[in-house]
Amino acid sequence: MIKFENVGLRYGMGPEVLRDVSFHVPKQSFQFLTGPSGAGKTTLLRLLFMSLRPTRGLITVFDKDIATIEVSELPLLRRRIGVVFQDFRLLDHMTIYENVALPLRVRGREEAGYRSDVLELLKWVGLGDRLHALPPVLSGGEKQRVAIARALIDQPEILLADEPTGNVDTPMAKRLLRLFLELNRLGTAVVIATHDLGLMDQVEARRMILSEGQLEIYE
Numbered sequence: 001m002i003k004f005e006n007v008g009l010r011y012g013m014g015p016e017v018l019r020d021v022s023f024h025v026p027k028q029s030f031q032f033l034t035g036p037s038g039a040g041k042t043t044l045l046r047l048l049f050m051s052l053r054p055t056r057g058l059i060t061v062f063d064k065d066i067a068t069i070e071v072s073e074l075p076l077l078r079r080r081i082g083v084v085f086q087d088f089r090l091l092d093h094m095t096i097y098e099n100v101a102l103p104l105r106v107r108g109r110e111e112a113g114y115r116s117d118v119l120e121l122l123k124w125v126g127l128g129d130r131l132h133a134l135p136p137v138l139s140g141g142e143k144q145r146v147a148i149a150r151a152l153i154d155q156p157e158i159l160l161a162d163e164p165t166g167n168v169d170t171p172m173a174k175r176l177l178r179l180f181l182e183l184n185r186l187g188t189a190v191v192i193a194t195h196d197l198g199l200m201d202q203v204e205a206r207r208m209i210l211s212e213g214q215l216e217i218y219e
Ligand SMILES: Nc1ncnc2c1ncn2[C@@H]1O[C@H](COP(=O)(O)OP(=O)(O)OP(=O)(O)O)[C@@H](O)[C@H]1O
Pocket: 011, 014, 017, 035, 036, 037, 038, 039, 040, 041, 042, 043, 044
């Protein structure tokens, strides 16, 4: 679904943050992306989401070469990808319920058809009693869970999550991991960037380890 071939990335005139990175994210696969702070995990996720272009090498997303893709094509491609960034990117003037329902509304779905799904997912992430709250009054961990619910609600083809359990306690991290595994079982390819060894040890999954800009893969 996504393929990197000898990809390199530098910011401006700086040093190469990623060097000769090659890998493939197959359909319905599950992988962790890990490595020390500053190794380039967020940068790699931004390339996967097409919000950065590589300075060299080839990236194909859903069989399209992202170097030659029209900017006008990006929104449709991105709709097939669920993302949880570290800054959450919630809409502050919308309630939690509305934030999570937004991807479905954008697709023109009727509320009667999705209301119970949104409520069930929010319950699962422990926010069933905060439906009408606005993001600015939430804790970091609560915002993170809203962002996760929004990324998952429409069963994307790929889920990209940057430290999705970074702000929650261990029982909630386990619960979120179960959610990612269930999504994966239903067909979504999952890429989770994390430092959390305890989290990774709970699943037999591919580990993509970044170190000094280079990637090693342990199947
Ligand atoms: N917009 C930017 N402009 C310049 N340099 C950047 C930019 N974003 C990241 N970098 C640099 O690129 C390198 C990789 O950063 P990145 O955020 O991808 O690492 P990371 O592995 O996600 O780190 P962490 O685990 O701390 O989140 C770092 O040296 C960082 O300073």
